[in-house]
Amino acid sequence: MFFDTDSSAILLLEDGTYFEGLSFGAVGTITGEVVFNTGMTGYQEVITDPSYYGQLITFTYPEIGNTGVNSEDNESSHPSVKGVIARQVSKISSNWRHESSFEKWLKNENVIGICGIDTRALVRHLRETGSLNGIISSDTKSSIAELFSLLQKSPSMSGLNLVNKVTTQSSFKVNSSCPVLFDKRIKNIETNPYQVVAIDFGIKQSILDRLVAHGCEVTVLPANAEISDVLALSPEGVFLSNGPGDPSTVDSGINLAKNLIDYKRLPIFGICLGHQILGLALGGKTFKLSYGHRGLNHPCGLNGKVEITSQNHGFALNSESLNSDKIKITRFNLNDQTVAAISVIDKPFFGVQYHPEASPGPHDADHHFNHFVTLIEERRRIVD
Template sequence: MFFDTECSAILLLEDGTYFEGISFGAVGTISGEVVFNTGMTGYQEVITDPSYYGQLITFTYPEIGNTGVNPEDNESLHPSVKGLITRQISNVSSNWRNKIDFDQWLKNENVVGIRGIDTRVLVRHLRESGTLNGIISSDSSLTITELFSDLKKSPNMSGLNLVDKVTTKDSFKVISSCPVAFDKRIKNIKTNPYKIIAIDFGIKKSILDRLVAHGCEVTVLPASASISDVLDLSPEGVFLSNGPGDPAAVDSGIKLAKELIKYEKLPVFGICLGHQILGLALGGKTFKLSYGHRGLNHPCGLNGKVEITSQNHGFALNSESLNSERIKITRFNLNDQTVAAISVIDKPFFGVQYHPEASPGPHDADHHFNHFVTLIEERRRFVD
């Protein structure tokens, strides 16, 4: 037994650091990249966001589970994270929308958790040491040596293509959205919707909601879609979605983006991984951030204009690799000056590193969806 009788779970990091805590959710042993999210709300959206696939997520807010779980707030059908790390969870679910207890939901979905550790110490360690792989175990029969041996087998996120783990296997169409999407942010409902192709690298439901709310009829295609798959559907615009893993390893997505750029006729909009793939297709390079950007209050802007954004990424575009004669950096992350948004000069291609759909987070950046449909509207007038 690796811990005393008062503890029931352990978090072991690849540098040998370990934390003893209490098990919650499913009982088991799981390894992955340990990351942290600084948001105070939205734990359900975070846990079900496909961009977190293969990771162990640490919540810096000291308590989660307060509002239980409801199906409307899921970003995908099931949790995407491998494991959860938190200071404590609430034993009471206080929300009229709650359908199932948080801990029971995690058990049903086989998500392993550890609570009762000092997440402040853990996050400080990750900020100083950089992102580390880790293993959570609530199996008391395993020794530290055995866990460390298993942890060494966990792959590094750099060079890892995880898109195939989360992308849809079959295409599907989204022509209406849940009522939440039609909120006060929508200006009008289109009777002649914009026909959009969304390439699914791990797309969030709320992104589809926002596209529909801005008047789009969306056909979602797998990440392996070819240029002919796209053009055969006669779209008016192409959306490149968020997703997990190393963007430089998503060969099929980069190839498609390059062909869309050569085609030149369709507006292209990328978010997060899609933004990075667009940048790579334009000749840029990406690099792994020391500990990533994951939270709800990251300031991004340029020339005195700022918007507060929701973010979730571990890689970023290298600003020096972008051809300034062709590509304009339209926003920087004001915390560390990494590239936060780009556009192609005189072409209808643009991407943002953050999440304008929020969910969770502020709505400052929702205007990017409006910019996308404005480009499509301009193309309609030109074609007509």
């Protein structure tokens, strides 16, 4: 164990299973849904991804913290997870870009962690039982019975709307003048950018960066935005973002997507929760996966074409609920055949369940951003 601590901690699951380990980060007690991420890199991006709001994240990679943390790699201004579960945590930050150690950062952000447990056994258990609510506590005064009583009050992720916990409270704009990477090779990126409205259900910074990189000027609106708010900005396309919780509970987003579909004039692109909301607005249904897809190497494809993808979701669209006369499933997750991407036949609406912005993760799917701006470009030609 590289982490120097004498503090004890416990992880207790709702089925009574518990793991004893060591405390790191903030000291305290926290409940949430226990999930796991199989990525070998990107712990900072994962922890600050708003899609993880309300969860206790288990990292299957045996040691995290090696590269420290820096402000440039954050996906949001603060960590979104409630707790961190790890096998080993390094107290040494071995990267020239680091601004703080991992442990100090978690302390400052009041994120509770437990390390020194057998994460392989924990993940095997979750794969057999499905994701479970759990409680991490470094409060040595509490008994297991007391912690279990507290845990029983923790709500299930099914039926939980968490979007309002992470969405922006006011609109803001992102464009090529902002301090992000963008590709100046794209024609007219600065003089004639594509005007896009993004609905913030928990949007990642790297998604905004990739939209800007593909020539978009993005106005971000809160999750409760109505179609009048969108149309008042005269957008050329609408983006539906990722986010946490049960997609079927995000009524405002589903209603907005329905109205945009009826409007029929604007290209729509959804990622993760936004993809699910698009599917729900089209009449589909979602269901909770047993333990979700969270990692950087999930193969998705159709008809022999495969891309390796970054994923983070606990719900999925039910393929049988999608009207095949209107909706085309363009990719499946090749591990379990769940719906990974859809498009609307003869309409400029599409969504992907995975994360093409690749932060962290492979860049195989970045072409979806190009497809979005191509749809906007085609609309420009028609309007002109």
